[in-house]
Amino acid sequence: MTTTYSLSCTGAGGTTLASATVTLVAPTVLLRASPTAITSGGSSTLTWSSTYATSCSASGAWAGTKATAGTLVVTPAATSTYSLACGTATASATVTVNASGGGGTTAVTIAPARAALTTRQVQAFSATVTGNSDTAVTWDVDGTVGGSAAVGTISASGVYAPPPIAGVHTISATSHADPSKKQSARVGVTDLAGVFTHHNDVQRTGQNLQEYALDAATVSNPAAFGRLFSCTVDAAVYAQPLYVANLNIGGGVHNVVFVATENDSVYAFDADGARDPVGGGCLAYWYVSFVAPTVPNLSAVPVADTLAADDMNGAVGITGTPVIGNNLLYLVAKTKNTSAATYSHRLHALALGTGLEAAGAPVEITASVPSTGFASGVMPFTPLWQAQRPALLLNGGVVYVAFGSHGDNFNYTGWLLGYDAITLRQVSVFNTAPAPLQAAIWMSGSGPAVDQAGGIYFSTGNGLFDGTTNFAESLLRLDVSVPSHPIVHDFFTPAAQAALSSTDFDFGSGGVVVLPDSMGSAAHPHLIVAVDKSGNFYLVDRDAMGHYSASGNTNVQTLSVGPATESGGCAASVSCGFFSTPAVWGNSIYAAAQADTLKAYPVISARINVGPSSQSPDLYAFPGATPSISASGAGATTAIVWVVDTNANGTANSNGVSGAAILRAYDATNLATRLYSSSASAADTCGNAVKFTVPTVANGKVYVGGDGQLTVYGVKP
Numbered sequence: 001m002t003t004t005y006s007l008s009c010t011g012a013g014g015t016t017l018a019s020a021t022v023t024l025v026a027p028t029v030l031l032r033a034s035p036t037a038i039t040s041g042g043s044s045t046l047t048w049s050s051t052y053a054t055s056c057s058a059s060g061a062w063a064g065t066k067a068t069a070g071t072l073v074v075t076p077a078a079t080s081t082y083s084l085a086c087g088t089a090t091a092s093a094t095v096t097v098n099a100s101g102g103g104g105t106t107a108v109t110i111a112p113a114r115a116a117l118t119t120r121q122v123q124a125f126s127a128t129v130t131g132n133s134d135t136a137v138t139w140d141v142d143g144t145v146g147g148s149a150a151v152g153t154i155s156a157s158g159v160y161a162p163p164p165i166a167g168v169h170t171i172s173a174t175s176h177a178d179p180s181k182k183q184s185a186r187v188g189v190t191d192l193a194g195v196f197t198h199h200n201d202v203q204r205t206g207q208n209l210q211e212y213a214l215d216a217a218t219v220s221n222p223a224a225f226g227r228l229f230s231c232t233v234d235a236a237v238y239a240q241p242l243y244v245a246n247l248n249i250g251g252g253v254h255n256v257v258f259v260a261t262e263n264d265s266v267y268a269f270d271a272d273g274a275r276d277p278v279g280g281g282c283l284a285y286w287y288v289s290f291v292a293p294t295v296p297n298l299s300a301v302p303v304a305d306t307l308a309a310d311d312m313n314g315a316v317g318i319t320g321t322p323v324i325g326n327n328l329l330y331l332v333a334k335t336k337n338t339s340a341a342t343y344s345h346r347l348h349a350l351a352l353g354t355g356l357e358a359a360g361a362p363v364e365i366t367a368s369v370p371s372t373g374f375a376s377g378v379m380p381f382t383p384l385w386q387a388q389r390p391a392l393l394l395n396g397g398v399v400y401v402a403f404g405s406h407g408d409n410f411n412y413t414g415w416l417l418g419y420d421a422i423t424l425r426q427v428s429v430f431n432t433a434p435a436p437l438q439a440a441i442w443m444s445g446s447g448p449a450v451d452q453a454g455g456i457y458f459s460t461g462n463g464l465f466d467g468t469t470n471f472a473e474s475l476l477r478l479d480v481s482v483p484s485h486p487i488v489h490d491f492f493t494p495a496a497q498a499a500l501s502s503t504d505f506d507f508g509s510g511g512v513v514v515l516p517d518s519m520g521s522a523a524h525p526h527l528i529v530a531v532d533k534s535g536n537f538y539l540v541d542r543d544a545m546g547h548y549s550a551s552g553n554t555n556v557q558t559l560s561v562g563p564a565t566e567s568g569g570c571a572a573s574v575s576c577g578f579f580s581t582p583a584v585w586g587n588s589i590y591a592a593a594q595a596d597t598l599k600a601y602p603v604i605s606a607r608i609n610v611g612p613s614s615q616s617p618d619l620y621a622f623p624g625a626t627p628s629i630s631a632s633g634a635g636a637t638t639a640i641v642w643v644v645d646t647n648a649n650g651t652a653n654s655n656g657v658s659g660a661a662i663l664r665a666y667d668a669t670n671l672a673t674r675l676y677s678s679s680a681s682a683a684d685t686c687g688n689a690v691k692f693t694v695p696t697v698a699n700g701k702v703y704v705g706g707d708g709q710l711t712v713y714g715v716k717p
């Protein structure tokens with residue numbers, strides 16, 4: 001209310017008028033409670049303030065005269081309303097009390113409970129609060145509310161965006177009503193760009209040291225790790241699945257797994273399990289077939305045509321693992337012209353984002369070398385009898401494709417052919433035994449390895465050896481600094497090469513691995529390891545490989561590691577040999593020979609320990625297994641060894657029975673600790689086994705190729 005007072009004064013000089021206005025202001029008061037909901041026995045803080053009041057009076061759940069501003073902690077036993085009158089102004093605040101125990105206990109749950117992300121993915125989390133009417137939560141990352149640039153940020157609605165650096169982070173949701181109640185989720189963030197080649201790198205170590213979502217605690221917990229989904233394909237998957245993160249494809253950015261089959265098909269599946277909105281199966285961003293009906297008169301090659309029906313089932317199409325580079329997927333497809341009854345190998349180069357062929361692709365593979373074994377003086381490449389089993393290699397701008405045989409049948413030798421990665425023009429031709437006599441390059445599906453200087457290493461099988469132009473039963477280092485003139489820069493051949501060849505004990509039955517320099521010594525700083533069908537490790541100095549001596553092996557160390565005794569060896573039995581490739585982590589080699597356990601062998605100062613430091617509780621029948629390693633960084637003190645048991649691959653040279661493959665995981669520091677086996681739960685059953693399958697580990701998932709199926713395991717949400 002406003003009142004005006006006026007005054008008029010008159011004198012000799014005249015009259016003067018003045019006035020004054022007085023405004024009466026009504027008092028105001030504010031009262032709030034924080035939190036507004038508590039559990040029984042909890043407390044809330046009342047805060048109040050007022051204007052234009054000289055005193056305040058409390059009523060309701062409290063009483064008495066109060067100051068015009070203040071705070072008070074209250075602990076009501078039941079839901080209570082607090083009222084305050086300051087002059088003519090009034091206010092109130094209610095504190096809701098939820099019973100403790102039973103359904104009234106405040107609890108927070110968060111979903112998903114764990115996640116695996118690339119640095120460019122985001123994850124939406126949700127939090128559910130029960131036992132309290134106040135369901136609000138506060139989100140934090142590693143204890144920082146809202147996160148930060150260093151650990152990633154999270155919005156008020158729970159959407160997490162990771163940082164650009166790999167690592168492990170904890171996402172927490174804390175109850176607003178009861179800050180003592182919170183729930184957390186573990187997030188592994190990887191900066192892995194992809195698995196672009198067989199066994200992870202060109203050294204063929206089998207290492208993925210950028211895996212942060214899969215740790216021992218997660219993998220060993222059935223609630224946290226297991227089979228996530230499977231994708232149906234049209235034939236067996238002998239090639240290792242390859243993985244690309246953050247690919248521009250399908251109108252967005254996605255993680256993609258590429259799968260090639262023996263029916264000459266390639267699939268680009270969403271690697272995280274997105275479903276096809278039409279068919280409901282795995283979402284394939286693209287699919288390519290190189291045979292009819294897409295390409296008239298072409299089919300995959302019936303395995304009977306190769307006379308090696310005991311070696312593979314069904315048909316022969318894409319067998320060697322492709323390689324990724326230049327935003328292309330390079331692969332070789334073997335086909336039969338059903339009209340002309342002719343056979344071909346073709347090198348394809350498919351755009352990762354579309355599946356379309358690159359300019360100049362495909363290229364039909366042909367080759368020839370001078371040979372005294374042919375009346376014409378020239379030995380041609382024979383597509384039917386040459387098996388493209390080894391993984392492809394991309395090195396120095398050249399795609400290298402190696403060939404062996406189908407079950408040692410007919411006119412085959414070992415070939416390593418190089419094609420310019422851009423033009424696809426053939427730029428290199430090397431033959432292992434132009435006499436000709438065998439010397440296949442097959443290595444149970446592994447690919448040629450490369451050292452830091454660009455030298456290419458591979459091993460060969462049975463056949464002719466003379467140490468000049470014919471190199472059966474040998475480990476070769478090829479100098480390809482001038483691709484058009486590949487030169488045998490150095491080699492190692494076991495002293496028993498003739499006996500190995502005559503008894504079919506291939507030196508080249510498994511892959512070769514370029515070892516890290518930390519395993520070397522002053523005398524032998526640069527090492528490579530090879531294996532054979534007799535169950536031997538061959539440790540070789542890459543700088544002086546040793547050549548050949550009939551009087552004894554000239555390499556650094558030969559060690560028999562088969563299942564008989566570590567020192568006694570396999571007693572010359574192929575039943576305990578290697579049809580696989582070792583893996584490397586830390587200072588140890590991990591290997592599983594046929595009819596043996598998975599074993600870890602320390603390598604110190606260029607010597608492989610005679611006995612294993614640990615071994616698995618599981619035995620691996622034919623063909624043994626090729627391990628893969630995952631760890632959270634190069635300096636990690638723990639790692640996981642992944643192995644696929646493929647004994648039930650259905651081929652005659654196995655046990656002839658088709659059945660599920662078995663994915664297993666072991667603690668790399670002690671292989672006696674099995675962390676996981678897909679055979680432990682029917683829900684985790686893998687697809688039917690395929691020989692020589694290698695698991696691909698990436699971004700919290702494990703991809704396993706099988707007979708007509710890709711099975712995917714990983715972190716459960």
